[in-house]
Amino acid sequence: MQKITVITMGIPTGEAIRSQLTALLEGKVTVETRLASEVEQPILHADLLLFSSEALAKVILKNGEPSIPWMVARRVINHRNIGDVISLPRGSRVLLVNDFANTAREARDQLVEIGLDHIEYLLYSPGSPLPFKAEVVITPGEVDLVPYPPRRLINIGSRILDVQSIHGIVQQLGLEDVFTKSVVTGYLKDIVTITHLIEEKRRAALASEKQLEAVFNSVDTGLIHVDEGGRVVNLNQRGASLIGKKRKDLLYQPLDSWLPLENHFLTDGHSWIADLEGRECLFAVRKISFDDRLGYLITVGDGDQISKWDHTIRRSRQKSMQRKRHDFQDYLTLHPEMKLVLKRARQFARTDATILIQGENGTGKEILAQAIHQHSLRKREAFVPVNIAAVSPSLLESELFGYEEGSFTGALKGGKRGLFEIASGGTIFIDEIGEAPLSFQVKLLRVLEEKRIRRVGALEEIPVDVRVIAATNRNLMQMVDQGDFREDLFFRLNILPLKTIPLRHRREDIPYLLQHFCRISFGRHQHIDLADLFEAEALVFLQQHRWRGNVRELMNLVEYLSLIYEGERIGMEALCGYLPADKPVPELPLLNRDEYWMLQQIDSCGGTGVGRKMLTSLAEEQVYPLGEGKIRRLLMELTEKELLASAGSHQGCHLTRKGAALLQKWRNVGVGMDENDQ
Structure with a gap:
C-alpha cells in the first residue's frame, strides 16, 4: 500500500488533509502527518510528500529537493463550515487569522470568491502587527494563533484540498481508477448547495435590509447605529442632514472623528449637546443588542427638538444627582460643637425656610446642603447645585432664570429653562453667594420674596416652588459694611444660619x-x-x-x-514636600517610640511603683527591643523631663501629672484610634 506524508505547520491542518485523503482513497494509501518542526532528517519512506503551503515547502526544501516525489497542496475553504460567516451583518469588520501572511490572503480571497464579500476582512498572522481588535475573529482552524479572546470566534476549520490537488495526487500515485466522476460530482454538489444557501440568505438579508432601511429613513428623527467601539454601522438620511454631511462620508467611520464627544458618551441613557459648525444638535444614547452583539442607537435632534427633550434630559441628570447625594452620617466629626451644628441642620431640614451656611472652603458646606435636602419633605425632587463663582456674570441671570427664544444672539430656538425652574419642587443650592454681582443680588432678592422668576427677554413671570440653601466662605456682614453685599438680601438668606468649624x-x-x-x-x-x-x-x-x-x-x-x-x-x-510651609509652634514635647512605650507600660501598671526590672520583664514578654541598660537610661531621661518621679527607695517610679497629661495627648494624636471606639 502506498504512503503519503503530509507536512504542515499545525496539527489541525494536517488532520483535515489526512481525513479528506483517507476518505477519498480508502484502502489504496496510508496517510501520515508530520509537523514542520519535526522534519529534521530527509523523509525516505514515503511515495509522496505533500506540503500544506508553498511557503512551507520553501522552508523545508531550502537545502535541496528530496529523492521522492513531492507537491504543494492547493487548498480551499471548507464550504460546510461557513454558515456562521454568511450570517454576519453587512459591513462587519472581522479579523482573519492564519499561520502565514500569504495563507491569510488566500483564505480571504477564497471567502470573497465564493460570495462572502459582504464583510471587511482584516488579516493577521504571527509576527505581523495587529490591525484592529475586532469583536469577531474568523480562522481556518488556527485557533491557537488568535492574539486575544474575541467576543465571537468563528472557526471555519482548516482549508481542504481542491479538486486540482486531488487529481494531481491520484496521477502521481497511479490511482486514476479511484478518481471517478462520483468524487468530482459529490465535491461540486457541496459547492452548489452552499452557493444556493449563500444566495438564499443574501436575498433574505437584502430584503430585510431594504425593509429596515425604508423604516429607518421614514423616521423624522435622526438615527445613528454604532457598534461597541463607537464606529458608525448605519444612519438615516435625517441624521446625515442634521449633522450636515453626506451619509457615505459617515458610514464605517469612528464617531469621534467628526463629532465632539463627552466622557463616557457610550452609556445607556446619556445625553449631550454638541455644536456642529454653528448648529446645536442634541444626541441621546440607547444601548441595544442583536445576536449577542452590543451596539448603541443614537438619536439626533436639532434646536426645535432640544426644547422638547429638555425636560427628559434634566430629569435624567436629576436622577444622576440623586445617586450622589450625601447624608448627615457622611459628615465625620467628633467635635461637640460641630455635632451641635449637625443637630440644628437636622431640625432645619424639616422646614422650607432659606438656610445660609457660612464656613471656610473644605469644611463640607455642600455635604450639609445635600444632607438637609435628603431629610426634607422635598427629598424625592431635584437637588440642583450652582456655583456662582463658576458662572460668568453676563450669563448668571440666564443660567438661573432661563431665557426666551431670540432674547440674545445664540439663544436656542424655543428658549431655555433656568436652574430655578428645573429645581421647582425641590432644592437649589447656591454656593459662593458672596461672589454674586450687586445687579444680580437685586433680582435674586425679588425671586426669594415673590417666589417667581422672569426669564431673560420675557414679560410674564413664572411661579417657582423651590427651597434655597446658600453658602459662602466670605464674611457677608463685613461685605455689607463695605457696600459689596446687600443688607436686605443677607437677612433674607440668613433666616436659618449654620456655621461650619475649621479643622x-x-x-x-x-x-x-x-x-x-x-x-x-x-x-x-x-x-x-x-x-x-x-x-x-x-x-x-x-x-x-x-x-x-x-x-x-x-x-x-x-x-x-x-x-x-x-x-x-x-x-x-x-x-x-507637600503641605504649605507654615511651621506650627510645637504644643507637645516630642517623644520617641521607646519613651512612649515606657510611659504606656507604667500607666498600664497603675501609674506607680514600676521599676527597671519590671520594665525589663515586660519588654521581654512583648519582644520589645529594649535591654535593662537602655531602660535605666530612659528612666533617668524621663525623670529629668519631669514626666516620671521616684516613688521612694526600691519602690520604682510613677507618672507625674505632666507625664500623665502628655501621654493622654499623645494617645489623642492617633495611636490606636478607631471609629468604633469613639
Whole structure:
C-alpha cells in the first residue's frame, strides 16, 4: 500500500488533509502527518510528500529537493463550515487569522470568491502587527494563533484540498481508477448547495435590509447605529442632514472623528449637546443588542427638538444627582460643637425656610446642603447645585432664570429653562453667594420674596416652588459694611444660619479623619494604627498643622501619601514636600517610640511603683527591643523631663501629672484610634 506524508505547520491542518485523503482513497494509501518542526532528517519512506503551503515547502526544501516525489497542496475553504460567516451583518469588520501572511490572503480571497464579500476582512498572522481588535475573529482552524479572546470566534476549520490537488495526487500515485466522476460530482454538489444557501440568505438579508432601511429613513428623527467601539454601522438620511454631511462620508467611520464627544458618551441613557459648525444638535444614547452583539442607537435632534427633550434630559441628570447625594452620617466629626451644628441642620431640614451656611472652603458646606435636602419633605425632587463663582456674570441671570427664544444672539430656538425652574419642587443650592454681582443680588432678592422668576427677554413671570440653601466662605456682614453685599438680601438668606468649624479648631477630628481617609486610600478597611503608618514626629506635625484647606486638604494629603508610600513609616520629609510651609509652634514635647512605650507600660501598671526590672520583664514578654541598660537610661531621661518621679527607695517610679497629661495627648494624636471606639 502506498504512503503519503503530509507536512504542515499545525496539527489541525494536517488532520483535515489526512481525513479528506483517507476518505477519498480508502484502502489504496496510508496517510501520515508530520509537523514542520519535526522534519529534521530527509523523509525516505514515503511515495509522496505533500506540503500544506508553498511557503512551507520553501522552508523545508531550502537545502535541496528530496529523492521522492513531492507537491504543494492547493487548498480551499471548507464550504460546510461557513454558515456562521454568511450570517454576519453587512459591513462587519472581522479579523482573519492564519499561520502565514500569504495563507491569510488566500483564505480571504477564497471567502470573497465564493460570495462572502459582504464583510471587511482584516488579516493577521504571527509576527505581523495587529490591525484592529475586532469583536469577531474568523480562522481556518488556527485557533491557537488568535492574539486575544474575541467576543465571537468563528472557526471555519482548516482549508481542504481542491479538486486540482486531488487529481494531481491520484496521477502521481497511479490511482486514476479511484478518481471517478462520483468524487468530482459529490465535491461540486457541496459547492452548489452552499452557493444556493449563500444566495438564499443574501436575498433574505437584502430584503430585510431594504425593509429596515425604508423604516429607518421614514423616521423624522435622526438615527445613528454604532457598534461597541463607537464606529458608525448605519444612519438615516435625517441624521446625515442634521449633522450636515453626506451619509457615505459617515458610514464605517469612528464617531469621534467628526463629532465632539463627552466622557463616557457610550452609556445607556446619556445625553449631550454638541455644536456642529454653528448648529446645536442634541444626541441621546440607547444601548441595544442583536445576536449577542452590543451596539448603541443614537438619536439626533436639532434646536426645535432640544426644547422638547429638555425636560427628559434634566430629569435624567436629576436622577444622576440623586445617586450622589450625601447624608448627615457622611459628615465625620467628633467635635461637640460641630455635632451641635449637625443637630440644628437636622431640625432645619424639616422646614422650607432659606438656610445660609457660612464656613471656610473644605469644611463640607455642600455635604450639609445635600444632607438637609435628603431629610426634607422635598427629598424625592431635584437637588440642583450652582456655583456662582463658576458662572460668568453676563450669563448668571440666564443660567438661573432661563431665557426666551431670540432674547440674545445664540439663544436656542424655543428658549431655555433656568436652574430655578428645573429645581421647582425641590432644592437649589447656591454656593459662593458672596461672589454674586450687586445687579444680580437685586433680582435674586425679588425671586426669594415673590417666589417667581422672569426669564431673560420675557414679560410674564413664572411661579417657582423651590427651597434655597446658600453658602459662602466670605464674611457677608463685613461685605455689607463695605457696600459689596446687600443688607436686605443677607437677612433674607440668613433666616436659618449654620456655621461650619475649621479643622484647626477641632483638633480631635484630625486623627479621626486621618484614620478614615487612610483606610480608604491605603486599602485597609479594618482597624488601622496610625503609629504603625506614621512616625511620631509626623503625627504631631499633622495634629498642629493649620489646615488652611481643612478636610479637603487632609483628604488630598492622604491620597498623595498613598501614591508615594513604599512600606516604611511616613516621616516629616514626605509631609514637608507637600503641605504649605507654615511651621506650627510645637504644643507637645516630642517623644520617641521607646519613651512612649515606657510611659504606656507604667500607666498600664497603675501609674506607680514600676521599676527597671519590671520594665525589663515586660519588654521581654512583648519582644520589645529594649535591654535593662537602655531602660535605666530612659528612666533617668524621663525623670529629668519631669514626666516620671521616684516613688521612694526600691519602690520604682510613677507618672507625674505632666507625664500623665502628655501621654493622654499623645494617645489623642492617633495611636490606636478607631471609629468604633469613639
